[in-house]
Amino acid sequence: MLLLSAARALVDGIDGRVRAAGFDDIRPAHGFAFARVSGAGATVTELAEHLEITKQAASQMAEELIRKGYLQRSPHPTDARARLLTLTEKGHACTRAADAAAVATLEPLGRALTGSQKQALRTALRQLATPGRIRPTW
Template sequence: MPDSSSSAPRSIGVLLRLAHQQFSSAVDGALAEQGFGDIRPHHANVFTFVPPEGIQVSDLTLKAGVRKQTMAQAVEELEALGYVERRPHPTDRRARLVMLTERGKQIRPLAMAIGQSVEDDWGKRLGQPRLEALRATLEQILDVSEDR
């Protein structure tokens, strides 16, 4: 991988990873300041996709695009921390639903507000048209990837 002094451009994958790390770091730091310092970046895969009626781990796995083992571990960690609980599925005795606890329900709106603040900062530094062009391009990339 070229260093920052190299004239070769960094790959899009590296740039996306670094931008994601910057975004996640800002969200994690602000969550910690609000008393949620035990939340880790991979926990976002759970908070982002749990609907009010709950969801099975297998469905969470599909929505987040991660391996079942990865999702199960994140759910277990969040359950131990008191952010989620597993309840019996109302129509399938074999299944269990992941539900946000009252503490868990506090995370999504807070994380969304923090994320919006990061985007607002990026918009000020880049200019809102460039940020919106980036968003549109990323949406197109994801749409194309989902068609495969």
């Protein structure tokens, strides 16, 4: 229960700060999409695999984020079927805000724990976490 509550508090904390920063038309789930698209970009199919949803659902989400100005589509450099999704400047600004929000949310925790406690925390979470399977969909 503590673990679930902490996870929820983290998501709520980040979401609240991101919204407060002016990005109030997106949901936490979109953050997981941004994480995959940032960097070299991603195709709809790659996004779908990362989020563990169907291509159709990923396509809809991409459409929404494009419409809202966070993503853009460009022709894929090597595959004429595919189209590359990348962050717009607004998308980059939003991920920067999310990073800052995460830091701010975790800051009191960072101050409250000693170095060895942080280490123990990482160890425990890593022990439990399954690689991949990040996005909570329940």
